[in-house]
Amino acid sequence: AQSVTQLDSQVPVFEEAPVELRCNYSSSVSVYLFWYVQYPNQGLQLLLKYLSGSTLVESINGFEAEFNKSQTSFHLRKPSVHISDTAEYFCAVSRYNQGGKLIFGQGTELSVKP
Amino acid sequence: DAGVIQSPRHEVTEMGQEVTLRCKPISGHNSLFWYRQTMMRGLELLIYFNNNVPIDDSGMPEDRFSAKMPNASFSTLKIQPSEPRDSAVYFCASSSLQEEQYFGPGTRLTVT
Numbered sequence: 001a002q003s004v005t006q007l008d009s010q011v012p013v014f015e016e017a018p019v020e021l022r023c024n025y026s027s028s029v030s031v032y033l034f035w036y037v038q039y040p041n042q043g044l045q046l047l048l049k050y051l052s053g054s055t056l057v058e059s060i061n062g063f064e065a066e067f068n069k070s071q072t073s074f075h076l077r078k079p080s081v082h083i084s085d086t087a088e089y090f091c092a093v094s095r096y097n098q099g100g101k102l103i104f105g106q107g108t109e110l111s112v113k114p
Numbered sequence: 115d116a117g118v119i120q121s122p123r124h125e126v127t128e129m130g131q132e133v134t135l136r137c138k139p140i141s142g143h144n145s146l147f148w149y150r151q152t153m154m155r156g157l158e159l160l161i162y163f164n165n166n167v168p169i170d171d172s173g174m175p176e177d178r179f180s181a182k183m184p185n186a187s188f189s190t191l192k193i194q195p196s197e198p199r200d201s202a203v204y205f206c207a208s209s210s211l212q213e214e215q216y217f218g219p220g221t222r223l224t225v226t
Binding site for chain 1: 207215218
């Protein structure tokens with residue numbers, strides 16, 4: 001069975017500082033990997049995904065994540081955060097041929113301070 | 115497309131009452147998922163459907179919970195009878211094949 005561990009429950013940072021949100025997964029088979037973002041009182045939105053190909057994937061708002069198969073990690077990074085990036089971030093995995101079922105981590109609350 | 119639509123957005127009910135949450139997935143998506151989110155337990159998958167057929171309901175907490183998908187454009191999650199510990203935000207999501215899931219805005223349920 002798959003599992004996802006987000007190593008930090010809360011990450012406070014100052015505006016314009018870099019940030020890394022860590023995600024490790026365990027699975028005996030190949031998986032797809034996702035990062036979702038949840039703003040207060042909203043549903044989850046896809047931030048970026050890794051299905052195959054290049055191990056470095058990017059979002060339109062400056063986030064990137066790198067799939068590292070040997071370390072079973074999919075850490076999320078941004079070189080310079082904005083106040084508007086304050087949200088909860090969820091890492092998730094799904095297994096091939098499992099109908100798109102996602103296993104989510106517990107979430108990391110990113111708090112960007114001025 | 116309007117995205118995944120959920121109703122109601124907020125529901126306040128008394129313990130023992132029946133609660134029905136509704137979801138309209140994105141047109142053309144063939145998978146539908148129901149999740150529950152609480153501070154204590156995080157985001158939990160309750161049940162999911164492929165082509166209107168329930169595939170995995172292992173996350174449904176008790177027999178008080180039931181879900182149906184009578185057609186490709188509608189699903190319900192019912193709790194009968196409701197209890198205070200059912201208070202949570204319930205999300206519906208839909209997807210196509212192995213693509214990402216699109217989440218609705220959620221229904222905030224409060225059981226008093």
